[in-house]
Amino acid sequence: MAKRNRLLILILTIGVFGILNTEMGVIGILPSIAEHFDVSITRAGWLVSLFAIAVAVSGPTMPLLFSGMNRKKVMLLVLGVFVAGNVVSIIAPNFTVALIARVVPAIFHPVYCSLAFTAAAASVSKEEASKAVSKVFIGVSAGMVIGVPIASFMASAASLQMAMAFFAVVNMAVIVATLLFVPSMPVEERISYGAQVSVLRRSTTWLSIAAVIFLNGAVFGVYSYLAEYLKTVTTMSSSAVSVVLFIFGGANIIGNVVAGKLLTDRAIQSVVSFPFVLGAAYILLFLFGQFSIPVAVITFIWGIIAGIGGNINQYLMMSSAPDAPDFANGMFISSCNVGTTLGTAAGGLLISGMGTPYVVFVGFLFLVLGFVTILLRNVRAVTQTNLNSL
Known part of the structure; x- marks a missing residue:
């Protein structure tokens, strides 16, 4: 049981990293995005600001809406939305499509993160809940501060598309790990x-x-x-x-x-x-x-x-x-x-x-x-x- 819980928390941590990496990683490639879509750097910044606004608005409502559903199924749904958004961002023909591909996943962002914290806390005793949540927070920190330089390096060393593909690969890997190793998590008391x-x-x-x-x-x-x-x-x-x-x-x-x-x-x-x-x-x-x-x-x-x-x-x-x-x-x-x-x-x-x-x-x-x-x-x-x- 302890080994299974550790694996669950590890998958949740990587999952949160993938979500936050998608949110914050574009900061390191904004100049490349502005050049690629032929827009100003200020307009390219909408990819960050509108994402944050969507998260702030959906934070109180989306987790509430999905709170009665099987948590594993909800996590897979959110990760799937993020992978789809990542893929569309790679092949987007113009900036408007790229912006939509960012905002839609942002609406689902609070769902995965809130479920990750809840699932981590529920996997251990009440006394150990804070420690379990703090481990998931490592994914938050890594996504916020490590994803930016990684994306920036990949854009400069390879291409903008490769940097954006990195976001999709991380989220896809978490989907596979969730399918294989995360048990069904129905809500016992709705x-x-x-x-x-x-x-x-x-x-x-x-x-x-x-x-x-x-x-x-x-x-x-x-x-x-x-x-x-x-x-x-x-x-x-x-x-x-x-x-x-x-x-x-x-x-x-x-x-x-x-x-x-x-x-x-x-x-x-x-x-x-x-x-x-x-x-x-x-x-x-x-x-x-x-x-x-x-x-x-x-x-x-x-x-x-x-x-x-x-x-x-x-x-x-x-x-x-x-x-x-x-x-x-x-x-x-x-x-x-x-x-x-x-x-x-x-x-x-x-x-x-x-x-x-x-x-x-x-x-x-x-x-x-x-x-x-x-x-x-x-x-x-x-x-x-x-x-x-x-």
């Missing part, structure tokens, strides 16, 4: 749509949503401009920037492993201390941003903290609605995308007004808002527990 949506009546749910938005905004409001920061403030070469970005990605994966143990043994303490730890990393980045070696070390530490933060966000949502796991995970994915969008927009505005060195201030602002929201959430949770005990 929760009505009304019962799942009713978790929105709880103030702790809305406070969790707000906390996820702020905490994710705190990370991506700064990380989205890390390459620009390294070039203009630290004055690194392009090759050095790539190395530091890889350092962040590797550290992010380490953070996921660390988070599993932290949230299993000291969940509340980890959640409350997170804004302070990340804030301390931003202070160091602001003070030593001009020096290459200190920045590389700080980025490594920051990457670990960011990896832990992703798991904390998922824990906040799941612990506020444990009776509707698929819906809660969908809300988590949607909230993360909203946070990323708001944080990135705020970071851009601050850079335009004050300059790149001060982008960390966006992180501080979102961390303060996140900490206040966490405190309010904890107070509300304690109050509700006391009322239920009466």
